[in-house]
Amino acid sequence: GENVEQHPSTLSVQEGDSAVIKCTYSDSASNYFPWYKQELGKGPQLIIDIRSNVGEKKDQRIAVTLNKTAKHFSLHITETQPEDSAVYFCAASTGGVTGGGNKLTFGTGTQLKVEL
Amino acid sequence: DAGITQSPRHKVTETGTPVTLRCHQTENHRYMYWYRQDPGHGLRLIHYSYGVKDTDKGEVSDGYSVSRSKTEDFLLTLESATSSQTSVYFCAISAARDSPLHFGNGTRLTVT
Numbered sequence: 413g414e415n416v417e418q419h420p421s422t423l424s425v426q427e428g429d430s431a432v433i434k435c436t437y438s439d440s441a442s443n444y445f446p447w448y449k450q451e452l453g454k455g456p457q458l459i460i461d462i463r464s465n466v467g468e469k470k471d472q473r474i475a476v477t478l479n480k481t482a483k484h485f486s487l488h489i490t491e492t493q494p495e496d497s498a499v500y501f502c503a504a505s506t507g508g509v510t511g512g513g514n515k516l517t518f519g520t521g522t523q524l525k526v527e528l
Numbered sequence: 529d530a531g532i533t534q535s536p537r538h539k540v541t542e543t544g545t546p547v548t549l550r551c552h553q554t555e556n557h558r559y560m561y562w563y564r565q566d567p568g569h570g571l572r573l574i575h576y577s578y579g580v581k582d583t584d585k586g587e588v589s590d591g592y593s594v595s596r597s598k599t600e601d602f603l604l605t606l607e608s609a610t611s612s613q614t615s616v617y618f619c620a621i622s623a624a625r626d627s628p629l630h631f632g633n634g635t636r637l638t639v640t
Binding site for chain 1: 532559561563568569570571572573576577578584586587618622624625626627628629630631632633634
């Protein structure tokens, strides 16, 4: 099955700096790569996703890049703010192609701390 | 929030007792999922449903069963709870087989 590795496990940045979180995946059939933000006591919230036919996607201060050849994808947050502090998870799936819905395999998470 | 309610939000139970967690959605989405979250493991898929009465196993299904008798409800049952099932359980929904997943706020289960 799919295996997703995520690095780093913790990341501390100064407010206004950029943050980058990286993930690798093992299944070449994976074609859907979402990123989730999880705040304490809450469920994961989808912040951005990318499909394998696209190399990069941006949404304001957040961007995701995908390198299918190397099987890795990254989350980039620019101009970080204290409210960006949370745990971020990457995930991968075959996008429902194999049937049974969009079964995501998650990375182990990155605790991002934005310091004033 | 995506119209997902998980109940209870917290539960403490003893080893060997049965436990049922409920996920209720108001979005009329076809697909529903149960994940567990443990430190160092991220979220792992337990079971999922692709329609009423249609369910299948995920990565960590041993010791769990599910039922879906209505579109809006997906139940997760631990037939005989064990300490290894102490975890935070999240329900998710998606509209179509390739649609994004949206998560509820979880149930924290402690098995003593």
